[in-house]
Amino acid sequence: MDAENNNISRSLLVWLTLGYASVFVFSTINPSSRAVWVAEIIPVLGILSLIWFISRHFKFSPTAYILMFIWLTLHTIGAKYTFAEVPFEWFNKLISSERNNFDRVAHFSIGLYAYPIAEYLIRRQWMSQKLAICFALFSIMSLAASYEIIEWWYAVKAGGEQGIAFLGSQGDIWDAQKDMLMDTLGALASLILLSFQQRVVCSSHNK
Template identity: 65%
Template sequence: MTTKTISSLRVSFPLILALLVTAVIVWSGINPAFPQVWLAEIIPVLLLFIPLLITYRRFPFSHAAYSLMSVWLILHTIGAHYTFANVPFDWFNQHIDAERNHFDRFAHFSIGFYAFPIAEFLSRKKYCKPWLAALFGLTSIMAVAAGYEIIEWWYAELAGGDAGIEFLGSQGDIWDAQKDMLADTLGALASLVAFAILKPYRHLTAITH
């Protein structure tokens, strides 16, 4: 495989993911179940997606990092379209004999995947040792998870009515916030196992210097 072909692959894979995420975002904005909820849910997606597009040239992450980050962007955008409690996910819910829709748990698990790019960035920039970068990635996700639950509660109180209930998405579970934070943390741990195996800081450091 020539150097030109390898370079083309490096460019095309993130581009394919970016186009896929863009397509899902556009689709989600077409007749969403609750336009007010869609707007509130799509804001954090754009706050992550747009900076990734802008900074691609300055700091291209590994393909693994972009893949992991795309999972949450897509799942959260799907949840924004339907609201998380109403995503068509019956095949899984029935499989585990669940009384609630567990799609939101998968979305929360996938936000934990961002521990991987956090650790990758810190280690490739040589700001700290890889193990410390991984620890920072884990604690960052745990902090974001707690902060997001507070924002959910605040918005639900502010919006009120059906929009507030759908945005909160607790589906009657009094421990929903704690379970969501646990899912975020478990997702982070899973992604950091991948980080320890793949060691992106060994192969890609030269790209950003």
């Protein structure tokens, strides 16, 4: 059964990577700012490489792989247009906002990585489920704060329109805090999903 699940996860990883490759190629075509694109795409390729490296000896669940590729895709789209300029009017109108909220959605998707972090720790039996969930949540919150510091550093270093485009604050003085909140909400949502799935699995085993 485990071998079958591993084969399913590996096949899904391959297909998700191929789908992401098409988004990546699309993002390389006339990006709004080549310098911003390079700065934004480096962490994406780093995470993608890390996913494949870990998957050599550990197969995540299909849910974990899907959640991880959501951020990869959204961030790559944001890299092409810069996050403040992504065509996202339909969503902004849906929530009656004049601000482009694509970056908020992308930050929420970063939080989804709490799921694979907790799943890894649980299945490796390095921590109890409750402790793994707490560790995953705090890891995402720490990552969110670190990324905001990196954004600030790069924006100051680049300066001008390039720095503003990378920062993507759109004039909101509380942008960093709101981004970190969205990261945290994404983590909480994914961990609630993990807890629900774990409960279902336990219930089925007890029957």
